Amino acid sequence: MQKSLHLDPNKCTGCLQCEMACAWENHRSFTIAKSRIKVFTFHHEGRFVPYTCTQCDEAWCMTACPVDAIRLDPVTGAKIVLEPTCVGCKVCTIACPFGTINYVASTGKVQKCDLCGGEPACAKACPTGAITYVDADWTGLGKMRQWAGKTDTNPATV
Amino acid sequence: MRHLIIGSGPAGVIAAETLRKAAPAAEITLLCGEGEPPYARMAIPYLLKGEIDEAGTHIRKDADHYDRLRINLVQARARAIDIANRTVDLGGGRSLSFDRLLIATGSHPSLETIPGMDLPGVHSCWTLEDARSILAKARPGTRVVQMGAGFVGCIIMEGLLSRGVDLTILVRSGYMVRRMMNPTASSLIRSWCEARGVKILTRTQPLGITAGDGALQVTLPDGRTLPADLYLSAVGVDPNLDFLAGSGIDVDRGILVDPTMQTSVAGIYAAGDVAEATDCLTGRRQLNAIQPNAVEQGRIAALNMAGKPAQFRGSFVFNVLTTLGLVSSSFGEWQGVPQGESTEVLDEARYRYLNLQFEGDRLVGANCVGFADHVGAFRGLIEGRVRLGKWKQRLLDDPTRIMEAYLAAAHKVA
Numbered sequence: 001m002q003k004s005l006h007l008d009p010n011k012c013t014g015c016l017q018c019e020m021a022c023a024w025e026n027h028r029s030f031t032i033a034k035s036r037i038k039v040f041t042f043h044h045e046g047r048f049v050p051y052t053c054t055q056c057d058e059a060w061c062m063t064a065c066p067v068d069a070i071r072l073d074p075v076t077g078a079k080i081v082l083e084p085t086c087v088g089c090k091v092c093t094i095a096c097p098f099g100t101i102n103y104v105a106s107t108g109k110v111q112k113c114d115l116c117g118g119e120p121a122c123a124k125a126c127p128t129g130a131i132t133y134v135d136a137d138w139t140g141l142g143k144m145r146q147w148a149g150k151t152d153t154n155p156a157t158v
Numbered sequence: 159m160r161h162l163i164i165g166s167g168p169a170g171v172i173a174a175e176t177l178r179k180a181a182p183a184a185e186i187t188l189l190c191g192e193g194e195p196p197y198a199r200m201a202i203p204y205l206l207k208g209e210i211d212e213a214g215t216h217i218r219k220d221a222d223h224y225d226r227l228r229i230n231l232v233q234a235r236a237r238a239i240d241i242a243n244r245t246v247d248l249g250g251g252r253s254l255s256f257d258r259l260l261i262a263t264g265s266h267p268s269l270e271t272i273p274g275m276d277l278p279g280v281h282s283c284w285t286l287e288d289a290r291s292i293l294a295k296a297r298p299g300t301r302v303v304q305m306g307a308g309f310v311g312c313i314i315m316e317g318l319l320s321r322g323v324d325l326t327i328l329v330r331s332g333y334m335v336r337r338m339m340n341p342t343a344s345s346l347i348r349s350w351c352e353a354r355g356v357k358i359l360t361r362t363q364p365l366g367i368t369a370g371d372g373a374l375q376v377t378l379p380d381g382r383t384l385p386a387d388l389y390l391s392a393v394g395v396d397p398n399l400d401f402l403a404g405s406g407i408d409v410d411r412g413i414l415v416d417p418t419m420q421t422s423v424a425g426i427y428a429a430g431d432v433a434e435a436t437d438c439l440t441g442r443r444q445l446n447a448i449q450p451n452a453v454e455q456g457r458i459a460a461l462n463m464a465g466k467p468a469q470f471r472g473s474f475v476f477n478v479l480t481t482l483g484l485v486s487s488s489f490g491e492w493q494g495v496p497q498g499e500s501t502e503v504l505d506e507a508r509y510r511y512l513n514l515q516f517e518g519d520r521l522v523g524a525n526c527v528g529f530a531d532h533v534g535a536f537r538g539l540i541e542g543r544v545r546l547g548k549w550k551q552r553l554l555d556d557p558t559r560i561m562e563a564y565l566a567a568a569h570k571v572a
Contacts, residue, residue, distance in 0.1 A: 040561060091200060096537075
């Protein structure tokens with residue numbers, strides 16, 4: 001059974017430990033602007049929403065990449081960016097209808113969540129259980145994929 | 159079943175791969191028209207910058223990729239299609255038969271109609287071969303006159319400047335990237351370029367090019383001549399349709415396709431830059447020469463070719479552009495719609511600009527300069543026709559809260 005990140009806004013306090021853990025894991029820096037997971041703040045609603053890639057089946061980013069720089073990790077199911085191959089054209093950043101693959105100016109490459117190879121640092125760092133790494137069926141993935149279906153231009157899949 | 163795909167750009171390659179997955183026993187042939195392995199034009203700017211070698215432009219990197227998938231790569235150009243006999247003429251007495259055909263022949267650079275376009279030193283920047291010629295000629299101090307400041311014209315500037323050339327850009331209209339950007343976004347891009355040493359002449363259409371004094375001489379409408387060692391023509395692209403003349407396949411500006419990507423001839427499909435499909439925002443037929451559209455159409459066409467019904471729900475135009483490091487993007491109805499509303503925020507000093515266009519409580523278009531984070535959500539909001547509800551007013555007040563609006567309205571998380 002593949003696992004995925006379960007993000008529960010109800011439990012998020014906005015402490016940003018996840019962003020720091022992600023930035024440290026991937027950039028060896030605590031510059032949270034470089035984090036691949038983001039916590040969005042809703043002042044009106046008094047709510048914090050952690051958000052990152054769901055590793056969707058459609059893999060818009062991977063299909064759109066013109067130079068084969070995004071591949072499937074067969075173990076975790078993550079779509080991962082091969083940095084040396086990425087040219088930084090950013091086509092994936094507009095192809096992904098979730099906005100979860102982003103360009104990093106300092107590296108000249110794009111980045112996205114790669115599930116840290118199966119041990120996501122954000123989930124480990126989250127002190128409230130708002131981010132957990134669980135069996136895929138447990139997450140809201142199905143719900144999000146349903147939504148993705150609405151923007152999907154292809155009802156049939158291979 | 160013999161599947162033949164004409165054109166080895168992103169649409170053709172994705173179609174071939176999709177076919178193999180959907181039709182394990184089928185025969186699949188991919189025609190490459192340039193004597194190169196399948197490569198991505200999107201990567202050429204990075205080849206000019208010297209950041210990658212030619213292999214870095216290849217669409218697939220594993221040497222045995224096509225062999226492994228039993229996709230036959232054939233180096234040849236289609237000359238004509240015989241729909242009655244189901245053959246494609248490759249010239250020189252060669253032809254290939256097919257049961258299902260995909261036309262994914264892409265675009266070619268539009269040709270300027272001024273005298274001198276055939277002189278040595280006059281080039282397009284479209285193919286790998288063009289890039290090789292430019293790399294051979296563009297050296298420190300080389301005087302480059304470039305006609306056109308559209309998507310291609312802008313995206314190659316960084317590569318040219320990185321080689322130390324002296325760059326002058328001629329723009330026929332009043333402003334750069336006018337098919338993607340509104341005048342405010344365009345003028346930001348212009349001043350960014352000028353601050354980096356690029357000379358830009360708007361409302362300037364050269365009258366002709368001659369050779370003299372060991373250089374090209376570009377004659378301008380005001381009578382001046384600009385000396386140039388290299389003249390680059392980048393005035394847009396047109397779909398590759400010429401070989402279809404008299405074939406019986408219906409063509410308007412592009413090849414007309416139905417939602418299965420089938421042309422007017424049963425068993426013959428089209429995808430990518432050559433296909434004229436329906437825009438999901440306007441409902442009108444249009445050409446849409448962007449990478450995400452090409453791969454999606456290639457995939458849908460291939461599924462149908464393999465007998466697995468799939469429908470293309472239409473796409474809309476969006477694109478992302480990097481001009482000398484300045485990232486900009488454009489989505490949908492960025493010019494606005496009748497009775498629509500809009501909002502914008504501009505920080506000229508920091509080259510940041512965001513303009514949103516609404517129809518009712520839906521986002522229908524956007525222009526972004528200097529905002530590169532989470533831009534995919536613009537696609538999600540526009541293509542998903544997401545109702546923004548109370549978030550529309552919040553965006554009118556502060557357009558930079560687009561990602562919060564997306565999460566709240568599309569994912570109902572707040």
